[in-house]
Amino acid sequence: MPPREAWGRTEQHVGGFRQGVAASVPALRRYARALTRDAELADDLVQDTLVRALRSEHLFHGGELRSWLYTILTNLNRNRLRALARRPAMAAIDDNDAPDLAGPEAGGRDIERALAALADDQRSVLLLVVLEGLSYREVAEVQGVPIGTVMSRLARARMQIKDFLDGKRPALRRVK
Amino acid sequence: MMDLPVTADELHAYVDGALPADRRAAVEAWLAVHPTDAAHVAEWRAQADSIRAHYGAIASEPVPERFDLDRVTRPRRNWRAIAAATLAAAVIGAVTGWIAHGVSAAAPSGFEQFSAEALNAHRLYITEVRHPIEVGAGEDHLLPWLSRRVGASLRAPNLEAYSLKLLGGRLLPGPNGPAALFMYETPAGERYTFYCSRANTPRTALRYNAAGDAAAVLWVESEMGYVVSGPAERDRLIDIAQSAYREMESRLPRRSTENHGMPRRGS
Numbered sequence: 058m059p060p061r062e063a064w065g066r067t068e069q070h071v072g073g074f075r076q077g078v079a080a081s082v083p084a085l086r087r088y089a090r091a092l093t094r095d096a097e098l099a100d101d102l103v104q105d106t107l108v109r110a111l112r113s114e115h116l117f118h119g120g121e122l123r124s125w126l127y128t129i130l131t132n133l134n135r136n137r138l139r140a141l142a143r144r145p146a147m148a149a150i151d152d153n154d155a156p157d158l159a160g161p162e163a164g165g166r167d168i169e170r171a172l173a174a175l176a177d178d179q180r181s182v183l184l185l186v187v188l189e190g191l192s193y194r195e196v197a198e199v200q201g202v203p204i205g206t207v208m209s210r211l212a213r214a215r216m217q218i219k220d221f222l223d224g225k226r227p228a229l230r231r232v233k
Numbered sequence: 234m235m236d237l238p239v240t241a242d243e244l245h246a247y248v249d250g251a252l253p254a255d256r257r258a259a260v261e262a263w264l265a266v267h268p269t270d271a272a273h274v275a276e277w278r279a280q281a282d283s284i285r286a287h288y289g290a291i292a293s294e295p296v297p298e299r300f301d302l303d304r305v306t307r308p309r310r311n312w313r314a315i316a317a318a319t320l321a322a323a324v325i326g327a328v329t330g331w332i333a334h335g336v337s338a339a340a341p342s343g344f345e346q347f348s349a350e351a352l353n354a355h356r357l358y359i360t361e362v363r364h365p366i367e368v369g370a371g372e373d374h375l376l377p378w379l380s381r382r383v384g385a386s387l388r389a390p391n392l393e394a395y396s397l398k399l400l401g402g403r404l405l406p407g408p409n410g411p412a413a414l415f416m417y418e419t420p421a422g423e424r425y426t427f428y429c430s431r432a433n434t435p436r437t438a439l440r441y442n443a444a445g446d447a448a449a450v451l452w453v454e455s456e457m458g459y460v461v462s463g464p465a466e467r468d469r470l471i472d473i474a475q476s477a478y479r480e481m482e483s484r485l486p487r488r489s490t491e492n493h494g495m496p497r498r499g500s
Binding site: 078086100103111167184187188218 | 297
């Protein structure tokens with residue numbers, strides 16, 4: 058397992074706000090792609106995140122820039138899902154043959170499906186922690202919830218993925 | 234502090250490298266004698282590894298030009314004018330665009346407009362008994378003519394596996410210039426259409442869009458938008474669209490600016 062730092066924090070944005078934003082683009086794209094499973098949609102989210110961030114520079118009062126950007130992206134995605142819920146007619150086809158679902162390897166496909174089966178907040182917590190390397194406290198800030206909620210979402214996400222991969226779709230949680 | 238019981242949160246923190254150093258040994262000792270917890274920890278690590286393996290490389294991809302910050306902050310009107318010109322941006326408009334720019338949530342997306350144009354053409358012409366098409370499938374100049382007008386080397390996919398026989402095609406005004414509409418028919422007289430027109434986005438996933446009794450599946454490949462329309466039977470339509478997609482992809486001509494390989498004849 059690679060050290061968390063390899064996945065997590067970029068260097069503190071030495072060059073200032075704009076450079077910090079620019080340096081975060083690769084990680085934002087990674088997160089957005091995993092969150093939405095749709096390359097186009099993911100990049101649109103990232104672009105909107107950048108627009109928002111650059112327009113709202115005056116609202117950024119120091120702190121971890123990446124967390125702030127993840128917060129914007131997460132909120133935009135939430136709005137998007139809400140909007141989609143109002144307009145159900147158009148949906149990406151969830152299928153093996155859909156052209157831009159990357160990764161021919163079966164394992165990748167499985168984890169992709171397992172992630173897709175999670176509630177949005179759970180998926181977001183898990184991705185922010187394991188893919189983006191945010192601390193639990195940072196994730197709590199991104200989602201605007203107490204750390205306890207982050208921990209329970211994380212635990213549920215992990216259990217459900219396990220259950221999904223074990224083939225029991227509607228996750229039955231074992232009582233410990 | 235080896236004697237403090239290990240909590241579930243600590244197991245997660247252990248996996249995520251977020252455990253204070255003074256609790257690591259305690260957790261490790263605990264795992265050595267609690268195989269169920271050890272199995273969970275191993276499982277969670279494996280999950281994290283597959284997530285990183287699957288998505289990690291995205292962050293090493295070259296960052297597309299559109300994310301250049303000067304481009305992003307280009308004056309809004311200008312940006313939107315550019316956006317309006319591309320199907321991709323229209324898709325952005327569909328979803329995130331409203332949020333970023335406060336456009337009404339009721340505004341249709343470019344994606345939906347593209348689909349809607351194809352569906353309108355579909356509806357208009359499938360009911361034509363005598364003139365469903367302009368040029369029949371048997372006529373040599375069908376593809377050369379439509380290719381030349383649409384500006385891409387077009388193919389009409391072979392959908393005989395679905396009992397769909399190509400009747401022919403016609404030329405239509407499309408969202409970004411001329412569009413070609415090919416019509417297919419089953420022995421029972423059910424009609425399907427295949428619509429092609431220029432799009433300014435490189436590619437998209439397949440999307441299903443139902444509107445009443447008809448439905449469309451749209452995708453973009455190599456800056457060409459394709460829409461398969463037919464009766465709103467989702468699974469069948471998606472099958473047909475995927476078959477068309479695969480055929481178009483396997484026969485995709487090399488993209489070229491000089492109409493290389495493009496037919497010269499046609500009216």
